[in-house]
Every structure is written in structure tokens, then in C-alpha cells.
Amino acid sequence: MGYVQVKRGLDVVGAVLALLLLSPVMAVIALLVLIFHGAPVIFVQQRVTQGERIFRLRKFRSMRAADPERGRVSDEDRLTAFGRLLRSTSLDELPSLWNILVGDMSVIGPRPLTTDYLCLYTEQQARRHDVRAGLSGLSQVSGRNCLDWDDKFDLDVRYVETMSLALDLRILLRTVTTVLRRQGVTKDHEATSDSYGGTLRSDLVFFRQAPAVGPVRSWSVETAGGRPVGRCQTLAVSERARMIRFDPAPAPATAPDFTARSHATTDAAVFAEVLRLVVNRVRSANADFAVCSL
Structure with missing residues (x-):
């Protein structure tokens, strides 16, 4: 048996x-x-x-x-x-x-x-x-x-x-x-946890959480090589509504012609992955609005 x-x-x-x-x-x-x-x-x-x-x-x-x-x-x-x-x-x-x-x-x-x-x-x-x-x-x-x-x-x-x-x-x-x-009830001392919106792991980009400022939670977004991609935030837009927004990092100086195409291809893959992760965070946070400027 x-x-x-x-x-x-x-x-x-x-x-x-x-x-x-x-x-x-x-x-x-x-x-x-x-x-x-x-x-x-x-x-x-x-x-x-x-x-x-x-x-x-x-x-x-x-x-x-x-x-x-x-x-x-x-x-x-x-x-x-x-x-x-x-x-x-x-x-x-x-x-x-x-x-x-x-x-x-x-x-x-x-x-x-x-x-x-x-x-x-x-x-x-x-x-x-x-x-x-x-x-x-x-x-x-x-x-x-x-x-x-x-x-x-x-x-x-x-x-x-x-x-x-x-x-x-x-x-x-x-x-x-x-x-x-009563150990590990939640991060915020409540008896509930965030919803699951899909995996937040990626081999291309990383969301590094910054210290919370009031109700605002922020993440700096970087590639695996450490290149800044942008910033993601969750914030309240009213007493009952929450929003997630992603703002891309400022564009770097114009690359030489021989690297421009490879950068464009890489950036497209990176931003597609950012979009996937932002969507998963929207589902996880049960956000009412999402703003993603890619």
C-alpha cells in the first residue's frame, strides 16, 4: 500500500x-x-x-x-x-x-x-x-x-x-x-491577499519594488542587463478606484545606424514582455484602470 x-x-x-x-x-x-x-x-x-x-x-x-x-x-x-x-x-x-x-x-x-x-x-x-x-x-x-x-x-x-x-x-x-x-497573515496585517493575475516572473525584464509612499506602490523596471525600461505604479484615483500605470524611461541618445535595427527588435520584445507583466499586475490588483504608454 x-x-x-x-x-x-x-x-x-x-x-x-x-x-x-x-x-x-x-x-x-x-x-x-x-x-x-x-x-x-x-x-x-x-x-x-x-x-x-x-x-x-x-x-x-x-x-x-x-x-x-x-x-x-x-x-x-x-x-x-x-x-x-x-x-x-x-x-x-x-x-x-x-x-x-x-x-x-x-x-x-x-x-x-x-x-x-x-x-x-x-x-x-x-x-x-x-x-x-x-x-x-x-x-x-x-x-x-x-x-x-x-x-x-x-x-x-x-x-x-x-x-x-x-x-x-x-x-x-x-x-x-x-x-x-497568527504569523504571516498578510504583508499589510490583514487576513487577505492579492488575487493571482498570472506569473510575474520574466527572463527579459525585472520589476524591482521601491519603498511604498502612502498608498502608492512603485516598481522600477529594468532589463536583465540592468538597462532602465520604465516605472510602474499602483495608486488610488478615488476612494474606491485603483489604477496601474507604466511610464517608459526616457529614450537614450540615438544609437549608431549599425545597432539601430537590433535595438528596435530587442525593445519590441522587452515592451511586449512589460505589457504582459503589467496586464498580470492589473488582474492581481483588481485595478479599475490601466495606463501603459509604450
Whole structure:
């Protein structure tokens, strides 16, 4: 019997015991969710697990219902203090024990993400679906929401390649300490992270983040050889709207004729890559506007 079969047996036993032991806690949380957020108590969303199979993930609701008349439209507006507590302590995940019991998930594995990301993974990143999605995983105990998406997916693939009982036990123990200490909630001390808009890695250009100035985040953009390409910024244009803009670096002095054609070819490839990365950042930041002067 291989570890995959053993792992499934351990998942079933663990889910049954956890549901029995934690049922009083879940009942109290359900009542508090009903008081703070209203019905329904359980949030259900389509997520992706092994073999890119889509299933219905269950969690406790951490947000109030959208209410445009009261200005509750964005996730930030709808997320309550109680909801932040649920997320930062991972108590909102307790209903997912049912998903483990029925075989949608495992206790340990790559986190199940939304179906929106399926078309955005690289071939390497898609390998995270070679195993069942998990309640906790290697990336969750290695930085949680403080990690960039590309780094998270690297850890997911590493888990797929090295999965074992010893590794699962280490991750489980580290999960307990990480949650109790509320480590790595997010870069901005919130219980949420940016969306995934596609890989931000490139062999042609690099985005080097500068220190944030208020709500403005800036990156200097350079080629692999260190030549300045431009500057990218995310900024708020109103209380609710965000914009991403890219401004190219000033054009260098005119190159000699014998290099002009090669520079033009190189610049076209570089700016095409910049455009791809800016589009991915737009999706990641859920920006309302994008300005790209290429």
C-alpha cells in the first residue's frame, strides 16, 4: 500500500475526530456568524482539487452581504472585524473538514484556489493539482499570505515532488504554531491577499519594488542587463478606484545606424514582455484602470 492510500485513510480518521471534537466550537461560531453576518452561515464556492476537478468548498462566512446603498460593495468594505478574526485564526476553515471527509481535500496539500486561476497557471504551476488540495500546505507554513504567488506555487510543486508522512507531520505541527501565533497573515496585517493575475516572473525584464509612499506602490523596471525600461505604479484615483500605470524611461541618445535595427527588435520584445507583466499586475490588483504608454 502506497502513501497515497495511507494518507487518505489518515484524512478520514482525522476529519471524523475533528468534526466530533470541534462540533461545539463550530456551533458557537455558526451562531456568531449568524449574528454578525446574517444567513446563510456557510459560504460555498467552487474550488479546484486533484486532476483539476471542481468541487464546492465550504467555509464560515467572514463577510456581510453586499449592500450598495450602505456602501458595502468591495470585499474590504464587507469584511468585518469578526471576519478578520476568523480568517487570521483559520477558524473559518472548519467546515472544510467535511470536504476532507468526502474526498475533495486532504488535511495537508496545496490550498484549493478558485476556478478563475485555471487559465493563468504555467505548466509547472499546474502540477499543484497532481495531488488533493489541502486544508494547510507547505506554502501556508512558509509565509502564508506574505509570500508572492510565484513563491507559493514553487512550494506547492515542491510538496508534490516530496510528499511523505514525515513531511505531512512537520507541516501539521508547523500549521498549529503558525495559526496560534497568527504569523504571516498578510504583508499589510490583514487576513487577505492579492488575487493571482498570472506569473510575474520574466527572463527579459525585472520589476524591482521601491519603498511604498502612502498608498502608492512603485516598481522600477529594468532589463536583465540592468538597462532602465520604465516605472510602474499602483495608486488610488478615488476612494474606491485603483489604477496601474507604466511610464517608459526616457529614450537614450540615438544609437549608431549599425545597432539601430537590433535595438528596435530587442525593445519590441522587452515592451511586449512589460505589457504582459503589467496586464498580470492589473488582474492581481483588481485595478479599475490601466495606463501603459509604450
